[in-house]
Every structure is written in C-alpha cells, then in structure tokens.
Amino acid sequence: MAKLFKCSVCRFVYEGEEAPEFCPKCGAPREKFEELTEEQANKIYSSDRTNDIHMEIVQLAMRIIELAKEGIEIDLDPPCVDLFKKAIKEAWIIKQRSKAELEGHMTKGKF
Ligand SMILES: [Zn+2]
Incomplete structure (x- = not known):
C-alpha cells in the first residue's frame, strides 16, 4: 500500500512514496505535509x-x-x-x- 500524506493547510491527501514538493490543491510546500498512520490511511481507503x-x-x-x-x-x-x-x-x-x-x-x- 502506498503511503498517504495530508496537507496540514487544506487537508488534501496525497498518495505516493513521499510528500509532493508542493500541494496540488493549495500550493503549500512539502514541510506542510504529515504522513498518515496506517490506521488513518485504512480509514481513508474505506x-x-x-x-x-x-x-x-x-x-x-x-x-x-x-x-x-x-x-x-x-x-x-x-x-x-x-x-x-x-x-x-x-x-x-x-x-x-x-x-x-x-x-x-x-x-x-x-x-
Ligand atoms: Zn494543501
């Protein structure tokens, strides 16, 4: 399962190996992303x-x-x-x- 990263500014959820350089939704830089735990990721998928x-x-x-x-x-x-x-x-x-x-x-x- 790919990792999920959540933008702390706009809550956009990015799927990938690492957080994107910039948020595709609001343009916030990578530092604004937090990696979601497996439990949080499972919740998002379900x-x-x-x-x-x-x-x-x-x-x-x-x-x-x-x-x-x-x-x-x-x-x-x-x-x-x-x-x-x-x-x-x-x-x-x-x-x-x-x-x-x-x-x-x-x-x-x-x-
Ligand atoms: Zn964002």
Missing part, C-alpha cells in the same frame, strides 16, 4: 469506497427518476402512473439521503 457506493446509489436513484418520468409520459393506466409517481418520491429520498451523508463526510474531512 471511506473512499463508501463514498463511491453513495455516489453510485445517487446515480441509480436518478436513473429510477428518469425511468419513472418516462413511464408517466407513456401514461398506460392510472395505477402505473401512481406507481411511477411513488417511485420518483422514494428514489428522491434515497438520492438525498446518500447526498447528505456524502456532504457530511466532506465537512467532517473524512476524505
């Missing part, structure tokens, strides 16, 4: 995967909304239209829940 899953869930929920809108347009019969309307509401909740969680991670500096 939160990366968790964030990817949240993002995929958001995309799938958006796809459900698209499909349900198409179904409403086709308008085969009222029960189908009702079901699609419910699907839109439910997918919206799923999407917003994952988005809120992602935003929470970002403000807590989890990744």
Whole structure:
C-alpha cells in the first residue's frame, strides 16, 4: 500500500512514496505535509469506497427518476402512473439521503 500524506493547510491527501514538493490543491510546500498512520490511511481507503457506493446509489436513484418520468409520459393506466409517481418520491429520498451523508463526510474531512 502506498503511503498517504495530508496537507496540514487544506487537508488534501496525497498518495505516493513521499510528500509532493508542493500541494496540488493549495500550493503549500512539502514541510506542510504529515504522513498518515496506517490506521488513518485504512480509514481513508474505506471511506473512499463508501463514498463511491453513495455516489453510485445517487446515480441509480436518478436513473429510477428518469425511468419513472418516462413511464408517466407513456401514461398506460392510472395505477402505473401512481406507481411511477411513488417511485420518483422514494428514489428522491434515497438520492438525498446518500447526498447528505456524502456532504457530511466532506465537512467532517473524512476524505
Ligand atoms: Zn494543501
């Protein structure tokens, strides 16, 4: 596993053998970087995967909304239209829940 270095100025996390000469995000010099412990690094890797899953869930929920809108347009019969309307509401909740969680991670500096 590569080493991780965190910029103490902007919290950018760099992956590599050593800290970069300058932070790719804020331009701070190498001295501003701290090497993360293995435990901290593992946390970052597992939160990366968790964030990817949240993002995929958001995309799938958006796809459900698209499909349900198409179904409403086709308008085969009222029960189908009702079901699609419910699907839109439910997918919206799923999407917003994952988005809120992602935003929470970002403000807590989890990744
Ligand atoms: Zn930085």
